[in-house]
Amino acid sequence: MAMSIDDKLGVNRFHADDNYAHILLNEACTDMEAKKKVVMACPAQLYHLQEDGSLRFNYEGCLECGTCRVAVGKTVLKQWNHPMGGMGIEFRCG
Ligand code: SF4
Numbered sequence: 509m510a511m512s513i514d515d516k517l518g519v520n521r522f523h524a525d526d527n528y529a530h531i532l533l534n535e536a537c538t539d540m541e542a543k544k545k546v547v548m549a550c551p552a553q554l555y556h557l558q559e560d561g562s563l564r565f566n567y568e569g570c571l572e573c574g575t576c577r578v579a580v581g582k583t584v585l586k587q588w589n590h591p592m593g594g595m596g597i598e599f600r601c602g
Contacts, residue, residue: 525595
């Protein structure tokens, strides 16, 4: 039986760093097309477009794939870095 995306992501572990968000949004961004693009691009579905046009984002669960950085860069993102050592995603045969 094939595993769903949620099942596959569920076997990973994420070590949350409460003191360091490795990705930060550019809160001044008004580019709606870029916002829609990053919502579609993130394989972990971490970006959510709100009714007021703002983005909601939670770095917990980030796969560190870099897709958002390539797709929209500084238009939507203020900062993109890897998590600190020992933090972030731990892939477990997903
Ligand atoms: S690095 Fe990948 S998983 Fe993490 S927020 Fe960007 S697109 Fe989503």
